[in-house]
Amino acid sequence: MHSLVNFKFRRLLILLSISLPIYAQAKPISNLPINELGKIPIITYHKIGETDTEYSRSREGFRKDLIYFIENKFHFLSLDEFTSGNIQAPKGSIPILLTFDDSSISQFEMDKNGKILPTSGIGIIESLKKKYPYFKPKGVFFVTPGAKSPNDLFGQKEFKKAKLDYLLANGYDIENHTLWHANLKKYSSKIEEQIVQCEQFVQKFLPNHKMTSLALPFGIYPNESERPRLLKGSYKGQSYKNINIFDYSNRFSFVPEHKDFDAMHIRRIHANEAGIKRMLVEIQKPGIAFVSDGNPSTITIPKSSLGLLRKKSINKKILSY
Ligand SMILES: [Zn+2]
Known part of the structure; x- marks a missing residue:
């Protein structure tokens, strides 16, 4: 009898753990040791x-991801903060880019009056800024302005400039994902053209x-x-210099001070449901994450x-313990 109850109870636990959303499983992050060579x-x-x-x-998943990061005091990085290593994260917080x-258009949509739609990615972020006044969102938009609509710089021809202005004014970065999402192995003859024309398209507005x-x-x-x-290169007289090349290898990134950091292969994690779930388990293991000491000069x-x-x-001054 006893073992039957146990069996039923275990089955219930298994069922619960399958059906629970990822945030019911992800523990809050606390007391990870300071480690500024973590990932x-x-x-x-x-x-x-x-x-x-x-x-x-x-949308609901995106909202929950952000709430988890906000409530667990993650520090949202700008691109410059990451690449310069001049990370301004408060003591004990984990930087995230x-x-x-x-x-x-799903990332950034406006209504016909140019008001940000609350259902788009930026709209969700805006609503969270109201709920959490200390939330300072940052992030990098890797754009494909010559791709098919609605991936052509957020669709909505009439609002492209307004959207780009908004992104810059609100501390986001706008960076290169090639003109029309070209596979640069297949189109290696077009590397310079794809990089320069992406930038030129954005320069029409900025x-x-x-x-x-x-x-x-x-x-x-x-x-x-x-x-x-x-x-580095140029196309029809316009030159470019990229200091960071980002991959999509579903791994945590090294920081620039780490000996294994490689600016040609900066690692990125898939922010789909499975990728986030895995990341949240990994990050809580001691010794994985970068945890800030709160002082950018050490x-x-x-x-x-x-x-x-x-x-x-x-x-920087190195302090070891
Ligand atoms: Zn892409």
Whole structure:
């Protein structure tokens, strides 16, 4: 009898754990040791839509992701903060970099009067800013302005400039995902053209806007010998320099001070339901995440991590414990 009850109880637990949403399982994050050579989640959203699929996060899921990050005091990074290593995260917080690929209307939609629709990604973020006044959202939009509508710089021809202005004014970054989402292995002859024309399209609306980062469409790299062309080149007289190349390998990113950081392969996590779920389990294991010491001019790490510092000079004081 006793074992039958146990059996039933265990079955109930299993059923519950299958049907519970991911946030009922993800524990709040607390008391992770300071570790400034830990890894950073750079997470990649595509469509923000009705349902959860590989390339779509449901609106409700997106909202819950953000609430989890806000309530657990994650620090939202700007691109510059990440690449400069000058991270302004409060003590004990985990930095996170949000990225949004493919510039679809689902990420940013306006009504006919130019008001942000609350159902779009930016609309959801705006509503959370009201609910959590200390929430300072940042993130990178990797755009494909020459793609088919509605991935052509958020659809809505009449509002393209207003949307780009809004993004810059609100602290977001607008970066390169090629003109029309080209597989740069297949179209390696067009690397320069795809990079320059993406930037030029955005410059029609923001004449002084320079792009310095590229997220590879499909996460696909051209052959090794072609890769330097991702970093530097020119097309019809317009030149470019990319300091960061982002992949889509579903792994946590190293920080620039880590010896294994590679600006040609900056790792990003899939921000679909499964990717977020896995990330939230991983991040709570001690020693995985970057946890800030609250002081941008020092790098605080466990003694056992001293060998992981990059060799080149670092303009910061190293504190080990
Ligand atoms: Zn893409």
